[in-house]
Amino acid sequence: MKPAVVALALLGLTNACQNASAAEGYEISGQLRNAAAGTTLHLAELTSSQFVERGTAKVDAQGRFTFKGVLPVKEAVYQLKVDEPNQVLLVLDNKTHLTLAGDAKNLPASYSVKGSKDSQVMQELTQTLSASRSQMQQLVQRYNTLKQAGRTDSLPAIEARANAVQLGAARQAKAIIRRNATSVAAGFATLTFLSPDEDFAFADSIAAVQQKAQPASPFTQALAERLAPLRATAIGTEGPNIDLPTPAGKNLSLKSLRGKYVLVDFWASWCGPCRQENPNVVKAYNEFKDKGKGFTIYSVSLDQKKENWEQAIAADHLSWPNHVSDLKFWQSAGAAAYGVQAIPQSFLLDPQGKIIAKNLRGPALEAKLAEVLK
Incomplete structure (x- = not known):
């Protein structure tokens, strides 16, 4: 959020x-x-x-x-x-x-307001998210305290609780927006309080209502512009193909991996959150690569220097063979194809190449893979 x-x-x-x-x-x-x-x-x-x-x-x-x-x-x-x-x-x-x-x-x-329906909607949303933010702050403090004390066995439970708090807040916010879908506040909140790229179907449904109810609102225009590049990567659509060079210099096509479940993972050596998430990705790969129809990873780096890219692959033990990059930073052709504006970001493709999930992290990725790779 x-x-x-x-x-x-x-x-x-x-x-x-x-x-x-x-x-x-x-x-x-x-x-x-x-x-x-x-x-x-x-x-x-x-x-x-x-x-x-x-x-x-x-x-x-x-x-x-x-x-x-x-x-x-x-x-x-x-x-x-x-x-x-x-x-x-x-x-x-x-x-x-x-x-x-x-x-x-x-x-x-x-605070409370009277006399403006849109402002009352904004109040309901603000206070819903304020409550979840307070819970998250308490969980972060507890997480850091336990981590410093070396009690790492307790950390997964806190992570699970934090995920539940975030999901609960998102559900409440969406319910408020849905009840007030014709209001200016609904268009604004869909853009700012939620993540349209992570919940495209919901955001698209609100955008359709806003186009009719609030055609002159700047938020209607902004929401339409935000959703346009996301249509190519909506859940259920075929993931755009990427065909970029490997560290060895030979192009590797994403389509060549059809038949397996594929995590298209956008990252870079300079991206701290990406490097922090890499152990989770490595764990998922090692656990699921040989199960069911098989699982692999197609890593797209937004690096600029080949040596930094290669060193990070080795240092983080990214042992799968599917690493590609055109070394063009944010101008990466792969990032453009998937509308990537921030990293880490990932898309899970089924054996037919259709997108079935986005931005799964840690336990969420493992749970999804366990579900589809029975």
Whole structure:
């Protein structure tokens, strides 16, 4: 799950500017607990790549505040911020009149809004994900404590719990989005709170609703653009072929491995998370390579230097023979074919070359292989 504030800066959205009539305007009024008199609140609009401040308000001695004015766009996502840890997202237009209440020291988990259906959807999503993020932080702390104490036998249970928390949060978020699929907040949340490339079918279904319900929303446009390159690698489609050089200089085609289950694994020697995941991939390969119809790995490196690539293969004991790279970094033809924008990333293909799973890690990869290689 992506933290909203980080994800927002990466969206590349374009808001269509539209002047509001002089008679229109928005108003946000509210009251915050634990906010000292004179505390400045900031209201900022999400533009193409950042939040742009549109107004400020002072809290009075009773914690009350009011924002009022005319917005520069028809409808957009805004951030109301006390400070960095205490900020929330609202959906505003020039007819919005909403009230907000909460604890200034714990705003994301405590706030409530009235008067804006889209902002209420955003509140429900924010608090669902805030709860899961709190659980994850506790699990990470426990994991690190046990690891430092050498109690590695307890770590798999914590990893399993963390996976369950993430899956549960994703299910809850999807349920909220599905119930409110016609709202602007649904398009925004599908882009920022979920991962369209990991759940293409769900994101595509929301995009179809948004195209009809919110055709002018910048999030509808951004979601359509994000999904377009993912159609080639949706679950159930035939994985695009890759034909790149091995370390020996001879091209090896992905299609040549038909008949086995194949993990198409995108990685690089310079990628820390990739190197950390490699022991899990090695373990899965050694356990399943000779079972059922067979399992192998087709590793596509985004390295630039051949010597670094080869040294990492040896150091990480990547013993399967199917290693390819055109040494073109992010311009890799293989990465382009699969729409890869971050690594590690992987796709599991069945013996007919169809994609049956994506981005399986550790126990999840082993569980899937155990299921299909009976």
